[in-house]
Amino acid sequence: MAPQVLTKATGETTSITDLQFYKDTIAGLTASPKYLNSKYFYDAHGDKLFQDLMNCEEYYPTNCEMEIFTNQTADICEALIGNGDAFDLIELGAGDATKSTKLLKYLMDNKADFSYLPIDISENVISYLNMTLPVILPGIDITGLNGDYFDMLKKAADISDKRKVVMFLGSNIGNMPVADAEQFCNELRKHLSPGDMVLIGVDLKKNPATVLAAYNDKEGITKRFNINLLERMNRELGANFDVNQFDHYAMYDPETGACKSYLVSQAEQRVMIGSELISFAKDEYIYMEISQKYTIEQTDEMACKSGFKPLAHFSDSKGWFLDAIWQAV
Numbered sequence: 449m450a451p452q453v454l455t456k457a458t459g460e461t462t463s464i465t466d467l468q469f470y471k472d473t474i475a476g477l478t479a480s481p482k483y484l485n486s487k488y489f490y491d492a493h494g495d496k497l498f499q500d501l502m503n504c505e506e507y508y509p510t511n512c513e514m515e516i517f518t519n520q521t522a523d524i525c526e527a528l529i530g531n532g533d534a535f536d537l538i539e540l541g542a543g544d545a546t547k548s549t550k551l552l553k554y555l556m557d558n559k560a561d562f563s564y565l566p567i568d569i570s571e572n573v574i575s576y577l578n579m580t581l582p583v584i585l586p587g588i589d590i591t592g593l594n595g596d597y598f599d600m601l602k603k604a605a606d607i608s609d610k611r612k613v614v615m616f617l618g619s620n621i622g623n624m625p626v627a628d629a630e631q632f633c634n635e636l637r638k639h640l641s642p643g644d645m646v647l648i649g650v651d652l653k654k655n656p657a658t659v660l661a662a663y664n665d666k667e668g669i670t671k672r673f674n675i676n677l678l679e680r681m682n683r684e685l686g687a688n689f690d691v692n693q694f695d696h697y698a699m700y701d702p703e704t705g706a707c708k709s710y711l712v713s714q715a716e717q718r719v720m721i722g723s724e725l726i727s728f729a730k731d732e733y734i735y736m737e738i739s740q741k742y743t744i745e746q747t748d749e750m751a752c753k754s755g756f757k758p759l760a761h762f763s764d765s766k767g768w769f770l771d772a773i774w775q776a777v
C-alpha cells in the first residue's frame with residue numbers, strides 16, 4: 449500500500465502505511481462506547497507478545513491444541529487426505545505455524561499431494577513462513593499470502609482449482625462475537641465447493657476460573673498485549689498515548705461464553721491521533737477483544753447452519769479444546 453501522509457495538529461506530518469488501520473482506529477475511538485479491533489494486535493511486537501502468551505502458564509489453548517495435533521496427527525491428516533485427491537491446504541491466520549507444522553510433516557512424510565497456502569494479516573508472519581518452512585520441511589510447496597482472509601481465499605481459488613482444505617486454528621474464530629462468527633462461517637462456505645473441508649480449532653466452555661486466568665495472567669503479558677495496540681498507534685499513527693494511564697480489565701461470563709478484554713483510562717485525559725482529538729473520562733473503557741468459548745454442540749450447530757456437515761471431533765485429554773473437521777455440503 450502506498451504511504452499516506454497524515455498532518456498532525458502540530459503541523460508535523462507522519463506517513464501512514466496502513467490507511468485502514470487509521471480509519472478503523474478513529475471509528476472505534478470516536479464511537480460510544482469506545483472499541484478497537486483486536487486484529488490490529490499483531491504487528492511485530494504483538495506477534496512476539498503472543499508468543500510469550502503461548503508460553504505463559506495460564507494460557508492453555510495453544511498447549512491443548514498442540515496436544516491434539518501431537519497425539520492425533522495421523523487421524524486428523526488421514527481425514528483431510530480423504531480419497532487422496534490433490535488439495536490446497538489453506539491456513540487462515542497461520543501465525544508461526546508451529547501447530548500446523550505437525551500436520552504438514554505427516555502429510556510430507558506420507559507423500560500427500562498438497563500445496564500449503566498460509567494466509568496472515570501480518571506481513572511479518574508471511575515472510576517468516578516463506579523463509580523458514582522450506583528449511584524445516586524440504587520440498588514443501590508453499591505460497592504465503594499476506595492480506596485479509598476472504599480477499600486471499602479468492603486469490604487462492606484463482607491460483608488453482610484443486611479441492612480446498614481450510615484450517616482456522618487456535619480458536620481464532622473466538623475473536624468474533626457469535627453472530628459474526630456465524631456470518632463468517634457462511635461467508636467461508638460461499639468461497640468453497642461441496643466436498644471441500646474445514647479444520648477449525650475452538651476453545652470450549654470450561655471452569656470459568658480457568659478461562660479468566662488465561663486472559664488475566666499474573667505476569668501481565670495479556671495486559672502488555674493489549675497495551676501494545678496503543679503503542680502501535682503511537683508508532684504508526686503518530687498518536688501520543690501515555691500507556692501508563694491505562695489499566696487492563698478482563699472478564700468471563702460462563703453463561704454466554706464471552707471472555708472480554710478492556711483497557712480502562714486511569715484519569716481524565718486527551719490523546720491526539722493525527723489531527724483527531726480523543727477525550728477519555730476517568731474510568732472510561734476501550735473494548736479491546738472478545739475470545740468467545742463454545743460447547744461442542746454449539747460448534748456442530750454452527751457448522752450445520754452455515755452449510756457444512758461436522759465430520760470428526762478431536763479433543764485434548766482435559767476436554768478443554770476442540771479441533772473439528774467440517775465438510776461443505
Ligand code: AVJ
Pocket residue numbers: 501509618619620622623662663670673737738739
Ligand atoms: C489468538 C485469538 C486465539 O483469543 O485466545 C490471547 C488471542 N488474546 N490472549 C485468544 C489472545 C488474549 C487469542 N487468539
